[in-house]
Amino acid sequence: MSQKQINRYVVIQKSLEGLLTVKEAAKVLGLSERQVIRLRKGVMESGVSALIHKNKGRKPSHAVSDELKGKIISLKLSDTYKDANFKHFNELLERFHSIKLSYSTIYNILTSTGIKSPKKRRRFKPHTRRKRKPQMGLLVQMDSSPFDWLGIGCNYSIHGAIDDATGKVLGLYMTKNECLQGYFEVARFMFQNFGIPVSIYSDRHAIFLSPKASKLSIEDQLEGKVCNDTQFSRAMKELGITIITARSPQAKGRIERLWNTLQSRLPIEFKLAGIKTIDEANEFLKKYVFELNNMFSVEPLSNEPAFRPLSNDIDLDSILCVKEKRKVDNGGVFSFYGKHFKVVQKDNQPPIPTRTTINVFINSLAGVQVEYKGIVYETEVFVKPKKSSNDAVKKEKNTYRPPEDHYYKYGRNLVKPIIYDESDQEILSMLEEIFLGKDSFVDRYKNLG
Incomplete structure (x- = not known):
């Protein structure tokens, strides 16, 4: 018996002997008078055993069986789930093994055997959080995270975008390194599935901001001197999107926390789906974006989104690309990065005059295109004919000694x-x-x- 039960037995015994009234015994034990009368009757009939709970030593009918506990522990220690955090592991048990238990039950089962979650929780630090934007699409945070996503010992970069108001993931795209193409593809997915946002919040990477921008003095800015736009900022300006650059990772903490979540979950999801290449991962991410939003997104303060719909007159291929200027020669040929291309003129397109400056578009989907006076022309690779070799015997060079x-x-x-x-x-x-x-x-x- 515990000390509490012993004290209760002593008080009940004194009540039975007439040393304490029922009211006084109830006050000493902190019980109702009715409960004291019931305990007096039990002690009179069964003795001290009446004070011991009847379910002591009995296993509850709704308790998790030892067999199921062993299965859960063996699954967690397997190579497939050993890196999963407890919350993710709880979801995977229900999805793949039809084991539906509460998070607290899974937590108690695993921690009782000494298993710790790989995702450590840091101590709470009070700080002032910036309020979410009231409308979806007012502010979109963009960033990239290098990590061993595929579990092959090689770091690849996933580019992502997240809405500030709702926490919805607006696009994910994997490449070998952080690059312009990755951000272009994230933007393309966002425009096609959600719309065109008002502004984008990013770091000060050279993809978003020219390195020369920080070198402009106040005098230069007053004189009207500006830096050229990067290819990404030029594309966003054409769509009417404002780019805001942050000076610290904490300023765009929403997408930084997204990387913590994805680094804990995605490698296991890739392993379960048998994904081993970047192309397979990008196909998987197109669907996984919506699964994340169902689990983690919140409702905005305003139900009216700030996204502008993507109209049919906007050609993304001619916007999400690298644009440079070149001049065509008499045959409509121009050089671009060491190669020659010829403008292909269709029947309904006007010819491009000789020695005219044209805009050259290049992207991974449409290849190399040319724009002149708002008309987009296709191109083809042009190989210049080589000069005929002179078969005459070349004179030997006489070196003067x-x-x-x-x-x-x-x-x-x-x-x-x-x-x-x-x-x-x-x-x-x-x-x-x-x-x-x-x-x-x-x-x-x-x-x-």
Whole structure:
């Protein structure tokens, strides 16, 4: 018996002996008078055992069986689930093994055997959080995260975008490194599935902001000097999107927390889906975006979104691309990054005048295109014909070699090499001039002979 049960038995016994009234015993034990009367009756009939709960030593009917506990523990220790955090593991048990238990039950089962979650929780630090935007589409945070997503010992970068108001993931795309193409594809997915946002919040990477922007002084800005837009900022400006650059990772904490979630979940999801290549991962991410939103997104303050719909007159291929200017020659050919391309003119397209400056578009989907006065032309690779080789025997190059009696060489073979221990180059040069220079000791030696 516990000390509490012993104390209760002593008070009940005194009540039975008449030393305490029922009301006084109830006040001492902190129980109702009705409960004291019931305990008095039980002690009179069964003795001290009446104070022990009847379910002591019995397993509850709704308790998890030892067999199911063992199965859950063995699954968690397997190679497939060993890196999953407890919350994710709870979801995977229900999805793949039809084991539906509460998170607290799974937590108690695993921690009782000494298993710890791989996702550590840091101590709470009070800080002021920036309020979410009231409308979906007012602010979109963009970033990239390098990580061993495929579990092959090689870091790849996933580019992502998340809405500030709802926490919805608006696009994910994997490439080998953080690059312009990755952000273009995330933007394309966002425009096609959600719309065009008002602004984008990013870091100060050279993809978003020119490195020369920080070098402009206040005087330069007052004079109206500006830096050229990057390819990404130029594309967003054409769509009417404002780019805001952050000066610290904490400023765009929503997408930084998204990377913590994805780094804990995605490698296991990729392993379960048998994904081993970047192309397979990108196909998987197109559907996984909506699964994440169902689990983690919240409702905005305003139900009216700020996204603008993507109209049919907007050609994303001519916007989400690299644009540069070139000039065409008499045959409509221009050079671009060491290769030559020829403009392909269709029947309903006007010809491009000779020596005209054109806009060259290049992207991974449409290839190389040309734009002139709002009309987009296709191109094809042009190989210039090689010049015919001259079969005539080429004259051998005669390299002039001065004779041995030349005054720069004169006497070098006649005089024994000088060995001088002094390392000073000036002294060595002086001795060489004296002994091997023109009209030197050698000349005098020949005259004496």
